[in-house]
Amino acid sequence: MVVSLLAATAGTALAFTVGYIVYRTRSIARGALESVSMVPHVVLAIGLLWTWLIMPLPVYGTLWILVIGFVVVQMPQGFRGIAASIRATDRDLEDSAVMLGARRGRAIVSITLPLMRAAVLSTFMLLLMLSMRELTVPLFLYTTDTQLLSITIYDQFENGGTLREASATALIYCAIMFLLSYLPRRLGAKNGGSGV
Incomplete structure (x- = not known):
């Protein structure tokens, strides 16, 4: 969950920044x-692997390399989701705020992001x-030291003798994924009438 939350947060911020530029x-x-x-994410994944193996930063073997890998691999999905919304959002309100004295950064945070x-x-x-499913x-x-839930399920399944554990872990995993997909719809339906 920690790796997924960090990757989703960093990926969304990066996608917004790139889309805005x-x-x-x-x-x-x-x-x-x-x-x-x-x-394509396969090309990026292989490039990422070689890049971080030869760089002097001690990132390989930590959770940070997984976060970086997730952000890089999922950049196309994040970029397209944000880009469509940026293109559909009129720029005039943001420009009006800048003309009235607001800095561009404040206009983005106060107008464009909402x-x-x-x-x-x-x-x-x-x-x-x-x-989470990567x-x-x-x-x-x-x-x-950096084994994720998806790797744990894969290892349990591959070992053959721990199919029950793999099934139980996969069921918990599916329940988490269901909650992640259900809660935003539920909250969106409640807030739909208020213009959110």
Whole structure:
């Protein structure tokens, strides 16, 4: 849960930042950022593995390498969810706040983010659920000290003698995933009448 929450939070923040730069600024790096954000996740995972193995930062073998891996691999999903909302949100309110003296950062936090609240929350929930069910990235990056729930289920299943434990763990896992998918719908239905 810790890795999934950190990955979903960082992934949503990164997706919003990249989406804002691509669709709301005139930066010369817009095209490159969009292209990198949409690189197939298998290519990124292999590149990530080699990059962090040769870098001097002591990240490999910790939970942080898993968080980084999840963020990189799920960037296309996060970027597309945020990008669609940014393009659908009118920029005039934000520009009006800037013209009236607000700084751009304050206008983004006070106007743009509240208007995009539903898209940001849904992107966060999507990335959270994708992180929880991810198996490919942890298989490359986990160690005995950083074993995730998906790896635990996989190991229990592969051992053959612990199928009951694997089934029980998978059932708990499914219950958590069900709650994560059900609660936002329930809360969204309650808040639907208030314009959220």
